[in-house]
Amino acid sequence: xxxxxxxxxxxxxxxxxxxxxxxxxxxxxxxxxxxxxxxxxxxxxxxxxxxxxxxxxxxxxxxxxxxxxxxxxxxxxxxxxxxxxxxxxxxxxxxxxxxxxxxxxxxxxxxxxxxxxxxxxxxxxxxxxxxxxxxxxxxxxxxxxxxxxxxxxxxxxxxxxxxxxxxxxxxxxxxxxxxxxxxxxxxxxxxxxxxxxxxxxxxxxxxxxxxxxxxxxxxxxxxxxxxxxxxxxxxxxxxxxxxxxxxxxxxxxxxxxxxxxxxxxxxxxxxxxxxxxxxxxxxxxxxxxxxxxxxxxxxxxxxxxxxxxxxxxxxxxxxxxxxxxxxxxxxxxxxxxxxxxxxxxxxxxxxxxxxxxxxxxxxxxxxxxxxxxxxx
Amino acid sequence: xxxxxxxxxxxxxxxxxxxxxxxxxxxxxxxxxxxxxxxxxxxxxxxxxxxxxxxxxxxxxxxxxxxxxxxxxxx
Numbered sequence: 001x002x003x004x005x006x007x008x009x010x011x012x013x014x015x016x017x018x019x020x021x022x023x024x025x026x027x028x029x030x031x032x033x034x035x036x037x038x039x040x041x042x043x044x045x046x047x048x049x050x051x052x053x054x055x056x057x058x059x060x061x062x063x064x065x066x067x068x069x070x071x072x073x074x075x076x077x078x079x080x081x082x083x084x085x086x087x088x089x090x091x092x093x094x095x096x097x098x099x100x101x102x103x104x105x106x107x108x109x110x111x112x113x114x115x116x117x118x119x120x121x122x123x124x125x126x127x128x129x130x131x132x133x134x135x136x137x138x139x140x141x142x143x144x145x146x147x148x149x150x151x152x153x154x155x156x157x158x159x160x161x162x163x164x165x166x167x168x169x170x171x172x173x174x175x176x177x178x179x180x181x182x183x184x185x186x187x188x189x190x191x192x193x194x195x196x197x198x199x200x201x202x203x204x205x206x207x208x209x210x211x212x213x214x215x216x217x218x219x220x221x222x223x224x225x226x227x228x229x230x231x232x233x234x235x236x237x238x239x240x241x242x243x244x245x246x247x248x249x250x251x252x253x254x255x256x257x258x259x260x261x262x263x264x265x266x267x268x269x270x271x272x273x274x275x276x277x278x279x280x281x282x283x284x285x286x287x288x289x290x291x292x293x294x295x296x297x298x299x300x301x302x303x304x305x306x307x308x309x310x311x312x313x314x315x316x317x318x319x320x321x322x323x324x325x326x327x328x329x330x331x332x333x334x335x336x337x338x339x340x341x342x343x344x345x346x347x348x349x350x351x352x353x354x355x356x357x358x359x360x361x362x363x364x365x366x367x368x369x370x371x372x373x374x375x376x
Numbered sequence: 377x378x379x380x381x382x383x384x385x386x387x388x389x390x391x392x393x394x395x396x397x398x399x400x401x402x403x404x405x406x407x408x409x410x411x412x413x414x415x416x417x418x419x420x421x422x423x424x425x426x427x428x429x430x431x432x433x434x435x436x437x438x439x440x441x442x443x444x445x446x447x448x449x450x451x
Contacts, residue, residue: 034426046426070450099448127449141399143407158449173439179417180399184406189417193439227439231417241414247440257437265414273414283436307436319420321413342423348434367430369423 025109027054028336028375032066038365040358043071048101054376060107062118068099070124099124105133112139120154126204130155137177148177160204165221169199185235190228195251197223206304208356213297217304219288225251229259239267249283255308257283265319275319277344282312292356306353317344340371 029051036044048066055061105118114137122129135150156169174194181187199221206217229247236242243263250256258281265275286308288301295302303309322339347364348354355361402410409415418424424441432438433450 030422032422032426034423036426036430044430050422072450101448122448124449129448142402142404144400144402175439175441181402181407181410184402185409187410187415187417191440193441195439225437225439227437229440233415233417235409235415241412243417247437249437249439253436255436257435259437259440263419265419267412267414273419275414275419281431281435281437286436307434313434319423321419340420340423342420344427346434363434367427369420369426371420371422 025054025060025107025114026052026375027060028052028373030374031372033370034367035369036365036367038363039360040354040363040365041071042365043069045069052107058108058110060109062103062105062107062116064101064103066101068101068124069096070099071096097125099127101129112143113137114139126159126161128157128159144181146177146179148175148179150175150177156199158200158204162204162216164200164204166200169197169201171198172196187233189231191230193227193229195223195225195227202303203305206357208292208295208302208304215295215297215299215302218300218302219286219308220253220301223251223253225249225253225255241265253308254287255283255285257281263319271323271325273321275321277315277317277319279315279317279346280312281315283310285310292352304353304357306348306351306357309351309353311349311351311354313346313348315344315346317342336375338373340373341369343368 029049032046032048032050034044034046034048036042036046046066046068048064050062050064052060052062099122101120101122103118103120105116107114107116109115115135117134118132120129120131120133131152131154133150133152135148137146137148139146150173152171152173154169154171156171158164158167158169160167172195176192178190179187180189201221201223202217202219204216208215208217227247227249229245232244234242234244241264243261243265245259245261245263247259248257249259259279260281261277261279263275263277265273268274286303289303289308289310290299292304319342320340322341324334324337324339344367345365346367348362350361354363413419428441429448433448
């Protein structure tokens with residue numbers, strides 16, 4: 001696996017630079033390498049390149065291109081070695097497949113207004129994603145207040161290996177943001193999101209298999225939800241800042257959740273910032289979630305995925321921001337270069353469905369990120 | 377609460393928030409701390425985007441951030 005990661009990392013350094021999506025005007029390029037792995041033998045290696053290029057005094061072109069190499073083949077059944085989709089349940093190595101996401105956007109930025117519009121496309125063997133998005137931000141009160149509104153609409157399609165009630169899945173998201181400076185050392189942000197999904201919303205391959213029958217996951221074909229979140233950033237003292245984030249989510253599938261994220265950053269030197277974080281998440285079950293053995297073939301709605309059930313998770317992580325204090329190469333200005341590193345470990349609570357799908361009582365995993373930023 | 381009332385209501389509330397000078401708590405010459413990485417809402421922005429994507433795969437919740445997440449067959 002290490003050799004695969006290194007090979008992909010090196011290969012992606014050679015990928016031609018594409019102009020990419022940027023959510024704020026910036027004249028620069030970022031190379032990003034993300035990794036995710038868990039004890040369910042799910043692996044994601046996701047390098048990408050993001051470029052935001054200033055075209056004129058007011059216009060920026062943004063582009064983003066990535067490759068997600070995904071290994072996720074070990075969804076196991078308790079009673080058979082073969083899932084209904086034909087995947088071998090006991091395949092520890094898993095099947096590698098690729099997802100290629102790309103987006104393109106144009107940003108208008110003048111005085112106190114920023115307007116961004118763009119499109120997104122992704123392709124993988126079993127799914128095609130297409131989205132349009134737009135965002136507007138207005139700064140006011142001497143830049144003490146910023147109001148933002150963002151809208152996105154997707155027109156996605158499954159490419160399933162069995163007949164579904166519909167191949168379509170669409171999602172609509174409306175985000176409203178209010179950012180306010182409270183003092184020279186404190187700022188706050190409120191976010192409200194309205195979410196709506198339609199189409200086939202379960203995983204087509206999720207199935208509950210017994211010796212007598214096989215039933216596939218089936219969710220309601222619409223879902224409406226909303227989330228409200230608040231962030232507070234405080235400078236505790238000259239080198240240390242503290243971040244608090246809380247989100248409340250609910251939807252019409254009766255899922256409610258609470259998310260708390262705490263982060264602490266400290267300037268170690270002029271060229272190094274270190275951070276640590278803790279995240280707690282808990283959710284309730286959907287109205288159609290039942291113990292697996294209680295399902296029968298006549299049930300119209302079936303949940304196999306643990307995400308439709310009540311569980312909680314904990315995440316801890318470390319972050320670093322490195323700003324080289326002297327030029328690494330003559331060609332690059334060290335003041336414009338920034339390296340960002342992070343590694344997070346998470347673990348979920350024990351759950352029957354995790355045991356059923358992954359042959360482990362809880363999911364534990366690592367996600368890590370390396371970002372190299374360069375401003376033109 | 378009915379979203380058809382909630383969404384326009386929040387829009388109006390947010391718009392009104394920009395109409396008062398009482399919200400000018402920080403003068404331009406006092407903003408030096410907000411230029412620092414550690415004072416940004418997402419100091420590691422690209423990590424946050426990836427993490428939001430991973431969370432949307434591992435959990436049933438979404439929203440509460442201003443970042444755009446494209447469609448994915450993992451969810």
